Every structure is written in structure tokens, then in C-alpha cells.
Amino acid sequence: MKYRYAEMTWPECKAAVKADRLAVLPVATYEDHGYHLPIDVDVVLASEICERAVARIPDEAVLIPAVTHGYSPHHMDFPGTITIRWDTFINYVKDVCLSLAHHGFTRILIVNGHGSNSAPLEMASRLTVVETEGRVLCASVNHWGVRKLREEGKKIRTSDYGGTSHAGEYETSLYLALRPSLTQMEKAVDERTPLPPSFQNDLLAGKRSDASVANLMPHWSTMTTSGVRGDATKATLEKGELFLEAAIEGLIELVREFKAMELPPRQDHR
Numbered sequence: 001m002k003y004r005y006a007e008m009t010w011p012e013c014k015a016a017v018k019a020d021r022l023a024v025l026p027v028a029t030y031e032d033h034g035y036h037l038p039i040d041v042d043v044v045l046a047s048e049i050c051e052r053a054v055a056r057i058p059d060e061a062v063l064i065p066a067v068t069h070g071y072s073p074h075h076m077d078f079p080g081t082i083t084i085r086w087d088t089f090i091n092y093v094k095d096v097c098l099s100l101a102h103h104g105f106t107r108i109l110i111v112n113g114h115g116s117n118s119a120p121l122e123m124a125s126r127l128t129v130v131e132t133e134g135r136v137l138c139a140s141v142n143h144w145g146v147r148k149l150r151e152e153g154k155k156i157r158t159s160d161y162g163g164t165s166h167a168g169e170y171e172t173s174l175y176l177a178l179r180p181s182l183t184q185m186e187k188a189v190d191e192r193t194p195l196p197p198s199f200q201n202d203l204l205a206g207k208r209s210d211a212s213v214a215n216l217m218p219h220w221s222t223m224t225t226s227g228v229r230g231d232a233t234k235a236t237l238e239k240g241e242l243f244l245e246a247a248i249e250g251l252i253e254l255v256r257e258f259k260a261m262e263l264p265p266r267q268d269h270r
């Protein structure tokens with residue numbers, strides 16, 4: 001059974017909607033990932049996790065072609081970065097979702113591979129719900145945010161807090177598993193954020209439990225010389241395969257949770 005939207009004919013796209021399959025949309029960006037990784041890390045990770053997850057449940061979901069360009073203005077001091085203005089990005093992703101809604105999809109899950117896309121993607125998904133008057137439910141998730149990975153990640157990682165941030169142990173291990181010949185481990189570094197605890201973040205662990213939960217995003221070049229924020233030296237291909245499997249299983253679990261969800265109709269209380 002076909003699961004890639006791009007490979008379907010229009011009658012097959014129509015049949016996918018009729019079969020009530022959920023649309024999975026990977027979104028990422030191109031930006032620096034240290035001396036050891038190419039700029040396409042976020043694109044490869046989000047796309048591959050979605051591809052493998054949807055391939056396992058083709059009768060339940062459809063893989064929409066990825067939105068590969070995202071929101072990375074704070075990375076522009078590093079060559080390679082391509083950024084889309086925040087409002088253009090939100091409107092672009094929203095238009096993709098509204099197109100899917102127009103053709104009859106009622107559940108859309110945006111799967112994000114780049115931290116700074118999170119806030120604009122939450123807005124794009126909420127606007128999709130609002131602008132379809134609630135006929136379509138659109139949600140967003142970071143691939144490191146799925147339950148199974150959050151649980152398994154604690155056992156797989158060997159770095160301390162902050163080690164699985166940008167281009168660190170998590171992303172590097174995954175890239176090693178997916179594109180080993182493009183990963184230059186001899187150039188991997190361990191570089192940490194200079195920000196105080198309340199502004200720190202770790203992809204797998206989230207915000208610190210012993211500090212305030214606050215947000216600040218200075219320009220990337222003020223926080224790291226290599227582009228890495230985390231411990232890339234702890235990455236291995238074996239850990240990458242374990243992270244990958246947990247992310248795939250976690251995403252499938254979330255797709256099913258989202259599909260099974262039922263809400264009562266809106267009520268106008270005016």
C-alpha cells in the first residue's frame with residue numbers, strides 16, 4: 001500500500017482521505033550542526049523518522065512531502081544556514097495544512113526537527129484549527145518529544161544535562177545511524193551553553209527541573225564557537241539505532257492516540 005502522498009495519483013489521494021488516514025508532515029530547516037555534521041541534519045532526522053514510522057502503518061497514515069526550510073535567523077552567523085521569515089514560514093506551513101484540509105483530511109500531525117520551529121509551528125497548527133472552524137485538528141510535535149523516546153532516551157544517553165542539545169549526543173547518534181559516511185566523528189566536540197540554568201534546554205530532558213522555566217534565544221554565535229551545543233563526542237551509531245527505534249515507535253503511538261481522540265461538537269453559548 002502506498003504511503004507517500006507524492007507518489008499517489010489524485011484518485012489515490014482521494015481514497016487516502018476516504019480511508020480516514022492521518023496526514024504526517026515533517027518540517028525542518030538547514031543550519032550549522034558543528035564541524036562534524038552537514039547542514040541537513042534536521043531535515044534528514046525529521047524526514048527519516050516520519051518515513052519509517054508511516055511505512056509501518058500505511059493504512060493509518062500518509063506521509064506528506066517535507067517542508068525543509070524553517071526559521072533559523074539566529075543561526076545566520078554560520079555559513080550554510082537558510083532562514084525563512086517567521087510570518088512567511090507560519091503562513092507557508094499553514095497553507096500546506098489548509099490544502100490538506102481542503103481535500104478532506106481531518107487530522108494533521110506536524111513533526112518538527114528544529115527547536116526554533118516549535119513556536120511558529122504551534123501557531124501554524126492552531127491557525128489551521130481556527131481557520132477550518134475546528135473541522136480539522138492539527139497538532140505539532142518535536143521528534144524528540146514523543147513519549148517512548150523521552151522514556152528510553154534516559155537509558156540510552158550517557159551525557160549529563162545539556163549533552164543532548166543542538167548537534168549533541170542525540171542528533172549526532174541519529175545521523176551516524178542514518179548517514180554514517182557523512183558524519184565526521186573525529187571533528188566532534190563537547191561545547192556547552194553559557195546561559196544560566198533557567199534558560200538552558202536539553203532536547204531529551206527538556207527544561208531543568210531545578211530552575212525557572214524561562215525562554216531566551218540569543219544569536220547562536222554568542223553561545224557556541226563550533227555550532228554545537230551539547231556533547232557530540234558521546235554519540236555512537238549503536239545509540240543512534242536505539243534512539244531511532246524509540247522515536248519511530250513513539251511517533252506511531254502518538255499518531256494512534258491522535259487518531260483515536262474524539263471531541264464533542266462546538267457549542268455556541270452566546
Ligand SMILES: [Zn+2]
Nearest residue numbers: 041042167171
Ligand atoms: Zn538540529
